Amino acid sequence: MLVIGFITAMLNGRMDEVNASLFKSTQEAVTLSLGLVSVLVFWLGLMKIAEKGGLLEKLAALFRPLVKRLFPDVPNNHPALGYILSNMVANLFGLGNAATPMGIKAMEQLKQLNGGKNEASRSMITLLAINTSSITLIPTTIIAIRMNYGSATPTDIVGTTLLATAISTVFALSIDRYFYYRSKRRERR
Amino acid sequence: MTIMNTFSVWFIPLLIGGILVYGTVKKVPTYESFVEGGKEGFSLAVSMIPYLVGMLVAISVFRASGAMDAIISVGKPVFEWFHIPAEVVPLGLMRTISGSGALGMTSDLIASYGPDSFIGRLASTIQGSTDTTFYVLTVYFGAVGIRKMGYALKVGLLADLVGFLASIFAVTVFFS
Numbered sequence: 001m002l003v004i005g006f007i008t009a010m011l012n013g014r015m016d017e018v019n020a021s022l023f024k025s026t027q028e029a030v031t032l033s034l035g036l037v038s039v040l041v042f043w044l045g046l047m048k049i050a051e052k053g054g055l056l057e058k059l060a061a062l063f064r065p066l067v068k069r070l071f072p073d074v075p076n077n078h079p080a081l082g083y084i085l086s087n088m089v090a091n092l093f094g095l096g097n098a099a100t101p102m103g104i105k106a107m108e109q110l111k112q113l114n115g116g117k118n119e120a121s122r123s124m125i126t127l128l129a130i131n132t133s134s135i136t137l138i139p140t141t142i143i144a145i146r147m148n149y150g151s152a153t154p155t156d157i158v159g160t161t162l163l164a165t166a167i168s169t170v171f172a173l174s175i176d177r178y179f180y181y182r183s184k185r186r187e188r189r
Numbered sequence: 190m191t192i193m194n195t196f197s198v199w200f201i202p203l204l205i206g207g208i209l210v211y212g213t214v215k216k217v218p219t220y221e222s223f224v225e226g227g228k229e230g231f232s233l234a235v236s237m238i239p240y241l242v243g244m245l246v247a248i249s250v251f252r253a254s255g256a257m258d259a260i261i262s263v264g265k266p267v268f269e270w271f272h273i274p275a276e277v278v279p280l281g282l283m284r285t286i287s288g289s290g291a292l293g294m295t296s297d298l299i300a301s302y303g304p305d306s307f308i309g310r311l312a313s314t315i316q317g318s319t320d321t322t323f324y325v326l327t328v329y330f331g332a333v334g335i336r337k338m339g340y341a342l343k344v345g346l347l348a349d350l351v352g353f354l355a356s357i358f359a360v361t362v363f364f365s
Contacts (some may be wrong), residue, residue: 034234041234044226104328172344
């Protein structure tokens, strides 16, 4: 991506813009990470209490049939399942700043399950697929923008959004499965 | 809508209170646990910095050089052939690489076409039903130090494409 960008900039004569944006974005990245410190510290601190009290295991036990099907590699009642579920619930309610810490924590646990290797395991990619196609019940930001621009019916996109995310989530999970079995077949050869 | 608003305002305080009460009932040392978990949060945030710097630099150079505009203009006849409105194609691409950039584009589209127009509704739906794959990938994998992503990027990008097409389908079915 970087190299394509540099070559195009050469052809377009936009090297100045590229240089400017290069260093602006490094700064942006650090600001973004530090901005995440606050939510990560807060939510993970809170979730630690829930984890120690056994709340996450209970949550995992409650939804076991569903999650077991999505994440067959994760052992029963493993805390990773609790974090995965919290992540999904937070996404569902559009609580982005709570969903990210829980998703990251789930990733950490999945990495431990995978023997601490630095490659993505099957369950990690499934969790990622769920997050990129995230099902949202109420897209609050969009509704606010629509209200700002004087929409007569700001909420009438809730139905279409729900339909579209449902379709994309189902597809994401199917694609995920497809790629998993394809890579399995390749390994066997 | 007011019920939904009340609900979302109350949800977080109730959740936090619930967890604290639950921890106290279960005799968990709440404050110590909070600090312990919070420390992990800090180190996770710091460990994702190099990953985010790398990803955001690549994306910003790609955009500033005009490479993204070039892709859009090359692909235009293809989109037209599939009856995809050309106005939302940049938004669909932007959505995968930059959340704030996409939000800006959605606001622009809503402002210039009107929130209740076909394009306005379509932009809203696209914004609401897809996510910033590159960002999610970098943050989630970066925080725990995953370098080999396997087929994760392919899955994420295909899911975005499906979300984009599904948005067009849903808005067409509901509103015309």
